[in-house]
Amino acid sequence: MTASSMKIKGLPQCFGCLLLLLAMSSSAYAAHESTNPLDKNSASFQQAYALLQQNGASLDLELFEKHPVEYQAYLLGSYSAQAQHYPLAIEWFNRAYADVDKLNEFSQQSLLYQLGYSYAQLGELAESETWYRRAIAKGSADACVNLGASYEQRQQYQQAEAQYLSCLPDNESALLYLNLGTLYYNGLVKQDKGLGGRYWQLSAKLDPYDSDIQYNLGVYYLNTERDLDKARYYFSQCSWQESECASVLSHPLLIGRSAEQAHWQALRQGSVVEQRHLLEDRAKHLLPVPVYFEDETAEIMLQVQLNDKEWQKITATAQSREQLEKACTWLNRLIWVDTFSGANAQTYLQLNRGTLTLPLEWKYQGLRYQVLEQSGQWQCSAYPLKSNE
Secondary structure (H helix, E strand, O other): OOOOOOOOOOOOOHHHHHHHHHHHHHHHHOOOOOOOOOOOOOHHHHHHHHHHHHHOOHHHHHHHHHOOHHHHHHHHHHHHHHOOOHHHHHHHHHHHHOOHHHOOHHHHHHHHHHHHHHHHHOOOHHHHHHHHHHHHHOOOHHHHHHHHHHHHHOOOHHHHHHHHHHOOOOOOOHHHHHHHHHHHHOOOOOOOHHHHHHHHHHHHHHOOOOHHHHHHHHHHHHHHOOOHHHHHHHHHHHOOOOHHHHHHOOOOOOOOOOOHHHHHHHHHOOOHHHHHHHHHHHHHHHOOOOOOEOOOOOOOEEEEEEOOOOEEEEEEEEOOHHHHHHHHHHHHHHHOOOOOOHHHHHHHHHHOOOOOOOOEEEEEOOEEEEEEEEOOEEEEEEEEOOOOO
């Protein structure tokens, strides 16, 4: 079992860029007159604008004509790149770059980064490096890590290491620490599994739900530290997204171990605000689709009741009996995380014992579960047991 290889940061979403720019766009662009109008009859414009119409956010479409031509070209390039029409994207990015000083700093950084990324996707790595370095000069952490990854693609591992280290500390990122740790763990520059593991730990602090980071830490604790409980902990977190993580949980050394208590203890630590944030993060990252609390439009609605110290009750509400087991499973995933949780086995036995007599209650490892049906809605809830229970 080896650690996963380097990763490359993808393209930003234009809609997110636009939201950040809205507050500043009127003042940033008001003084600039359109000195280089776009030829809207050209085949290039028609093709790029069609991609914008197909994939663009509503605000990007609504405000397109109100932007100066430099920003219009930037948007056309961005949506062309997202559609993987990289030559077209490069054409429009270059048009925007011709008057790049008319864009604000955020747009300039994004433009330079996307040019570097687009050239890299076409295999033009030397040209890509030029634009990545310009983006780095503007403070792009994504360009910093992608430039290092491009050296890895060419098996220039010493240059990759030097590039990653040059990003620190100003342009640190979870992806950078992941890639740098993998260089050391896999012995691509020097064999230092301990150093590789320490960089992965830094990576996990910045992005605790990334499946590659979790997998690599699982490998580190299984094969290097021989800390089987921690190995189980990290593999359990990524097992919901990655089949490889789930398969490792059947490793002979991990069978019979459980990460339930570690995830349960993490959920009960910190302030009530921190506990709620942890639950929300697990809902967004560990469920099959991102789910938010109190969202009545969701297939299964999640709710949490809090007092001034800790959470008191978590409820998953399903719209039908057929969805009830899924709702309880999602509840277990928020609390226990582990794919092969004993809580899941207990839940299955309780819900599939023939006729379902409500209210149904059972206890498991410090929690009391309750299943109710009210007005056609099925609720699966979990409460922390009181000290006298």
